[in-house]
Amino acid sequence: MNEERSTMPWFGMDIGGSLCKLVYFEPKDTTKDELESEIEVLKNIRRYLTKNSAYGKTGHRDTHLQMDNVVIRGRKGTLHFIRFPTSEMGNFLALARMKGMANLVTTVCATGGGAYKFEENFIREVNMKLAKFDEFDSLIKGMHYIEAQNSDECYYWANPTDETRCAKVNYDFSNPYPFLIVNIGSGVSVLSVNGPNNYKRVSGTSIGGGTFLGLCCLLTGCNSFEEAIELATGGDHTHVDKLVRDIYGGDYERFGLPGDLVASSFSACCSFGQMNSRDRRSKVSREDLAKATLVTITNNIGSIARMCAQQEKIDRVLFIGNFLRVNPIAMKLLAYAMDYWSKGTMKALFLEHEGYFGAVGCLLQFNE
Numbered sequence: 001m002n003e004e005r006s007t008m009p010w011f012g013m014d015i016g017g018s019l020c021k022l023v024y025f026e027p028k029d030t031t032k033d034e035l036e037s038e039i040e041v042l043k044n045i046r047r048y049l050t051k052n053s054a055y056g057k058t059g060h061r062d063t064h065l066q067m068d069n070v071v072i073r074g075r076k077g078t079l080h081f082i083r084f085p086t087s088e089m090g091n092f093l094a095l096a097r098m099k100g101m102a103n104l105v106t107t108v109c110a111t112g113g114g115a116y117k118f119e120e121n122f123i124r125e126v127n128m129k130l131a132k133f134d135e136f137d138s139l140i141k142g143m144h145y146i147e148a149q150n151s152d153e154c155y156y157w158a159n160p161t162d163e164t165r166c167a168k169v170n171y172d173f174s175n176p177y178p179f180l181i182v183n184i185g186s187g188v189s190v191l192s193v194n195g196p197n198n199y200k201r202v203s204g205t206s207i208g209g210g211t212f213l214g215l216c217c218l219l220t221g222c223n224s225f226e227e228a229i230e231l232a233t234g235g236d237h238t239h240v241d242k243l244v245r246d247i248y249g250g251d252y253e254r255f256g257l258p259g260d261l262v263a264s265s266f267s268a269c270c271s272f273g274q275m276n277s278r279d280r281r282s283k284v285s286r287e288d289l290a291k292a293t294l295v296t297i298t299n300n301i302g303s304i305a306r307m308c309a310q311q312e313k314i315d316r317v318l319f320i321g322n323f324l325r326v327n328p329i330a331m332k333l334l335a336y337a338m339d340y341w342s343k344g345t346m347k348a349l350f351l352e353h354e355g356y357f358g359a360v361g362c363l364l365q366f367n368e
């Protein structure tokens with residue numbers, strides 16, 4: 001058995017501020033000899049990871065994202081995508097220990113701030129060394145790799161404001177440069193990418209997915225991202241926001257501002273009075289508040305993205321990160337905003353494996 005085949009680590013981890021993303025590569029071209037010599041612990045771990053789609057109370061495998069027949073450093077196999085809240089790291093390590101991980105001498109590729117924060121815990125609790133990689137290098141490498149393997153990876157939203165005609169459309173991203181990445185995680189980073197190894201971080205904002213979830217929980221009493229999105233889906237932000245037409249009675253034509261544009265988030269006034277009156281607040285539903293929070297955060301990110309694209313003279317903007325998970329409202333808003341405010345010159349693009357590129361990228365970089 002050659003050295004490369006036996007020592008290859010199968011995990012890539014991206015330990016973020018909110019979620020830990022774990023990518024597991026399961027080789028499918030294992031020879032009979034390899035299978036026989038594989039130790040029991042490894043077999044058990046593989047079985048556990050690939051037979052379940054839920055791990056403990058909070059771990060999930062995104063089976064719809066699974067990729068079969070992919071090749072990583074000459075090996076053919078399946079990529080599995082698993083996530084759990086970073087706050088559950090203690091339980092994750094306890095589970096890994098219970099499954100016998102500490103008996104393997106392994107190195108795991110890791111990126112994200114948690115690769116530094118939890119480094120000691122990994123060594124102490126599961127005898128695992130972390131091979132640390134830069135998160136933006138990993139993100140871009142992972143993105144290019146997945147995009148090249150999956151012809152359906154990249155898409156845009158056609159007719160984003162028309163519920164009946166709105167559709168996801170495949171986008172050929174084989175000739176990508178230059179493009180902008182807007183990574184919406186707990187916070188937001190904006191990268192300008194001009195070539196495979198040529199990128200810079202041009203901007204960012206602390207008002208991101210974490211802000212949405214935090215504010216939404218505070219305002220509505222909801223307890224999870226999924227619940228927040230569900231509430232927002234049934235809400236109407238115009239009950240909460242002050243629109244251009246609330247001020248002008250219609251469009252502000254001279255500067256091309258349509259009447260239904262939000263002029264001031266969370267400050268609606270109408271026959272009930274203002275948002276700062278107790279009576280007015282009592283008329284607003286949890287759903288409306290969730291939707292207004294989502295619209296406020298998303299429009300702010302869209303506005304920053306457009307200004308960065310303009311400054312960098314780039315017309316394709318790739319939005320990624322787990323804020324976009326199960327979140328078509330935000331994607332459609334971004335698609336519309338980019339198109340409308342750039343007068344059709346900029347395009348918002350999206351990727352199916354939205355939050356997993358950092359984890360994939362650091363797995364690919366091991367021993368590079």
Ligand code: ADP
Nearest residue numbers: 016017018019185186209210225321322323325
């Ligand atoms: P990070 O690396 O900062 O954790 P991610 O790209 O993983 O960033 O995105 C985190 C964001 O994704 C959260 O702030 C939240 O808005 C959203 N999100 C999507 N699904 C979940 C979930 N199941 N639990 C918590 N946050 C989620």
